[in-house]
Amino acid sequence: MQAVSEAMIAPTPLDFERMQTICRRLPPFPPLASQLIGLFARPDADLEDAVTLIRSDAVFSGELLRLANSAEFTSYEVFEDVARAVIYLGFERVQSAIRRITYARLMQDSFSHPFVAQIHRNNMATAFLCERLMSAHGAKGESGEFCAYSLGLYLKIGALVLLRGYPRDYPRFLNTRVRNEEELLANERALFGFCHVDVSSHLVRHWEFPEGFQALVAQHVEPADVSLPLTLGNAARLAARMAGALGYSFQKTLTFEPVESQIAFLPDCEGGDFPTSAGEWKSQIDLHLEALSVSE
Numbered sequence: 001m002q003a004v005s006e007a008m009i010a011p012t013p014l015d016f017e018r019m020q021t022i023c024r025r026l027p028p029f030p031p032l033a034s035q036l037i038g039l040f041a042r043p044d045a046d047l048e049d050a051v052t053l054i055r056s057d058a059v060f061s062g063e064l065l066r067l068a069n070s071a072e073f074t075s076y077e078v079f080e081d082v083a084r085a086v087i088y089l090g091f092e093r094v095q096s097a098i099r100r101i102t103y104a105r106l107m108q109d110s111f112s113h114p115f116v117a118q119i120h121r122n123n124m125a126t127a128f129l130c131e132r133l134m135s136a137h138g139a140k141g142e143s144g145e146f147c148a149y150s151l152g153l154y155l156k157i158g159a160l161v162l163l164r165g166y167p168r169d170y171p172r173f174l175n176t177r178v179r180n181e182e183e184l185l186a187n188e189r190a191l192f193g194f195c196h197v198d199v200s201s202h203l204v205r206h207w208e209f210p211e212g213f214q215a216l217v218a219q220h221v222e223p224a225d226v227s228l229p230l231t232l233g234n235a236a237r238l239a240a241r242m243a244g245a246l247g248y249s250f251q252k253t254l255t256f257e258p259v260e261s262q263i264a265f266l267p268d269c270e271g272g273d274f275p276t277s278a279g280e281w282k283s284q285i286d287l288h289l290e291a292l293s294v295s296e
Contacts, residue, residue: 015193019202022165027109029207032057033102037208040095050094051083063101064094092147099150099209103157110160115171118250119159121289125248127152128288129239129281136274137230137266151213151236155220158199159250162192177253181221181244184251197221230266238262246282 035053039045054061061082068085069078079085086094103123110116130152162170173191178184188195201218216233224237242263243249245256256262259278275281 014189014198018192019194019199023161023199023202023206025164026161026203027106030060030102030105032060033098034207036098037095040091041208041210045091047086047091047094048083051086054082054086060101063104064097067097067100095210096147096150099213100153103150103153106157106160111164111167113163113167113171115163115174115250116160119156119163122159122243122248122250123153123156124289124292125243125246125285126155126236126239128285129242130235132274132284133230133235133239133266134232137235148232148235148239151216151232152239154200154204154209154213154217155236155240156196156200156250157203158196158201161199161203162188162196166192174251178251179253179255181254184254185221242281246278246285248285 032053036050039049039053054064064082065079065085068089077084077088079088089097107116107120127149131149134148166173169191173187176187178187185195185197189198197218197220201214204214204217216236219233220236220240222237224234224241225231230238241256242259244254245259245262249256259281260276263276275284
């Protein structure tokens with residue numbers, strides 16, 4: 001592998017064919033998830049059709065029920081039937097649940113490598129932060145914060161593809177010193193023909209995720225627009241940078257603006273439980289990771 005140098009920061013054309021070849025090394029996208037995403041893309045989508053498909057996979061049904069009965073929802077009902085859970089969740093939350101369950105399956109099928117756990121921790125931390133930001137300052141009580149969590153999971157999933165494609169060279173690259181994310185992405189492209197954001201964007205497009213979701217994945221490395229109210233796109237950009245500042249980045253030499261500075265433009269949260277310091281954020285994220293048994 002080439003040595004990384006500042007000369008590599010010049011723009012590099014995307015090697016699309018090579019990227020597609022490497023993407024095929026990721027475990028196949030679950031057929032049921034593809035069917036459900038295709039169903040929800042239709043203007044005449046029907047919840048009954050979704051229920052029929054979900055019931056065809058006992059494991060998927062169980063995972064959906066677990067999510068519907070989790071503490072993330074304020075329902076007083078305990079769901080034991082998929083149909084009731086789907087009706088309660090609604091179209092948007094069921095689609096978000098599909099993406100979350102699919103991500104979990106992709107991680108379960110992933111190969112064993114220390115960097116897999118580091119990338120996974122980054123994705124989970126970003127998802128948690130994105131959800132909390134939207135819950136506190138964006139889509140209170142709506143499906144927005146739930147969608148935000150699933151969005152956060154996929155922002156950096158391309159790093160897993162680079163790791164699978166280059167199990168020796170990519171970890172070596174991640175251990176080199178780079179100053180910022182712009183330099184990281186430019187050097188990835190120079191060395192491999194594409195960066196992890198290129199891959200993430202390609203995957204969510206190939207898997208036919210909604211166009212809005214695709215756009216947010218592609219744009220999450222752009223600077224956040226500090227104009228309020230906080231949009232889902234801004235939440236994704238901010239969450240990705242906050243995760244890095246809190247130490248969850250899988251590239252440990254990147255430098256980020258302190259979390260306190262990153263959230264300084266946000267309005268005060270009336271709920272009283274919105275963290276304002278790096279220590280508070282890290283404590284909440286670690287508890288979340290521990291609850292989901294995410295380890296190094």
